[in-house]
Amino acid sequence: MRKVGVKAGLVAIVGVVVPFVLGSFIVGPALLPGLSQNAYLFLGAALTATSVGITARVFKDLGKMQTNEAKIVLGAAVIDDDLGLIILAVVSALVTTGAISLGIVSGIVAKSVLFLIGAIFLGQILAPQISRIFAKIQSGTGMKFTLVIAFGLITAYLAQFIGLAPIVGAFAAGLVLDPVHFRFFKDPEIITDFKEAIADIAPKAKERVMARINYHAHRHIEEIIEPIGLFLVPIFFVYTGISVNLATLFNPQIILVALAITAVAFVGKIAAGFAAGKGSNKLVVGFAMVPRGEVGLIFATIGRSLGVVSEEIFSIIVIMVILTTLLTPPVLSLLLRKNS
Numbered sequence: 001m002r003k004v005g006v007k008a009g010l011v012a013i014v015g016v017v018v019p020f021v022l023g024s025f026i027v028g029p030a031l032l033p034g035l036s037q038n039a040y041l042f043l044g045a046a047l048t049a050t051s052v053g054i055t056a057r058v059f060k061d062l063g064k065m066q067t068n069e070a071k072i073v074l075g076a077a078v079i080d081d082d083l084g085l086i087i088l089a090v091v092s093a094l095v096t097t098g099a100i101s102l103g104i105v106s107g108i109v110a111k112s113v114l115f116l117i118g119a120i121f122l123g124q125i126l127a128p129q130i131s132r133i134f135a136k137i138q139s140g141t142g143m144k145f146t147l148v149i150a151f152g153l154i155t156a157y158l159a160q161f162i163g164l165a166p167i168v169g170a171f172a173a174g175l176v177l178d179p180v181h182f183r184f185f186k187d188p189e190i191i192t193d194f195k196e197a198i199a200d201i202a203p204k205a206k207e208r209v210m211a212r213i214n215y216h217a218h219r220h221i222e223e224i225i226e227p228i229g230l231f232l233v234p235i236f237f238v239y240t241g242i243s244v245n246l247a248t249l250f251n252p253q254i255i256l257v258a259l260a261i262t263a264v265a266f267v268g269k270i271a272a273g274f275a276a277g278k279g280s281n282k283l284v285v286g287f288a289m290v291p292r293g294e295v296g297l298i299f300a301t302i303g304r305s306l307g308v309v310s311e312e313i314f315s316i317i318v319i320m321v322i323l324t325t326l327l328t329p330p331v332l333s334l335l336l337r338k339n340s
Contacts, residue, residue, distance in 0.1 A: 008075030010275040016083040019047035019268030031257045041091045042303035046317045048084040051293020052077035073288040086112045089164045095306050123176025248315040258319035284335050290328045296321045
C-alpha cells in the first residue's frame with residue numbers, strides 16, 4: 001500500500017464515483033424512468049462494489065500476484081470497499097429518514113468515516129487485550145472462533161445502533177481482527193503432543209510439533225471462520241437467487257436494461273484503470289476491478305429490505321453481478337497472458 005497507495009486511491013475513487021454517477025443520475029433515470037430517486041441511488045450504489053477475491057484468484061493462478069497491476073488492484077479494492085460502504089450508509093440513511101440535504105449527507109458521511117476509523121483505532125488497541133483475557137478462560141480453537149464471531153456481531157450491532165448498515169460494522173471487525181494472530185492461545189492437544197515429543201527426545205518430532213504450534217498461533221482469521229462461511233455463504237446465494245422473480249428474466253425489456261447496466265458496470269471500472277498512471281497496464285487494472293460478486297448482491301438485498309429496490313431492479317442487479325463475475329476472469333486472463 002505504501003508503494004502503490006496514491007495510484008490505488010485514484011483507481012478506487014474513479015471506480016466508485018463514475019459507476020455511481022452513471023447509475024444514479026444518468027443511465028438509471030434514462031433506462032428506468034418513473035422510479036424514485038432512492039431507487040436510482042441504490043442502483044448506483046450496487047455498481048460501486050468490487051469483489052476482488054475473483055480477480056485475486058486469477059492473478060494467483062497465473063503467478064501475477066507480485067506485479068504492479070495486482071498490487072494496485074488489491075490496494076484499490078480495500079479503499080473501494082470503504083468508499084462503497086460509506087455510500088451504502090448514506091443511501092440507506094437517506095431512505096430511512098426520507099430527507100435529503102447537504103447537512104444530513106455530510107453528517108452521515110462523517111459518522112461513517114468516524115465509525116470506521118474509530119473502530120479500527122480502538123480495535124488495534126483492544127483486540128490483543130481481549131484475546132489475552134479470553135485465552136486465559138479457554139485456549140482452544142473453539143474460543144478463538146467464539147471471539148471472532150462475537151466481535152463481528154457486536155460491531156455490526158453498534159453500526160446499526162448509530163444508524164449505519166450492519167455490514168459497515170462487520171467490515172470494520174474484519175479490518176480490526178485481520179492482524180490479530182491469537183498468539184496468547186495454546187491448544188491443549190498441541191501442548192500434549194509437544195510434551196510427548198520431548199519425552200521421546202526426537203529432534204525431528206520436536207521440529208514438527210514446534211511448526212504446528214507456530215502455525216496454530218498464527219492462523220489467519222479466515223481459516224477460523226471458514227467452516228461457518230462454507231455453510232452460510234451458499235445459503236446467502238440460494239436465498240438471493242430464489243428472491244429473483246423468474247418472470248422478470250423472461251421480460252425482453254428487463255434483459256435489455258440489464259445488459260445496458262452491465263455495460264455501464266464495465267465502463268465505470270475500466271475507466272478507473274486509466275487512473276493507474278504510467279508504468280501500469282491500464283486495461284488489466286480496469287478489468288480486474290470489474291467483478292461485483294457478493295458485495296453487489298448485499299447492496300441489492302439491503303435496498304430490497306428497505307422497500308426501495310423493486311423486483312425489476314433486483315433482477316437487473318443480479319444479472320449484472322452474474323455477467324461481471326463470469327465474463328471478467330477469461331478476459332483478464334487473456335490480457336495478463338498477452339502482457340507477459
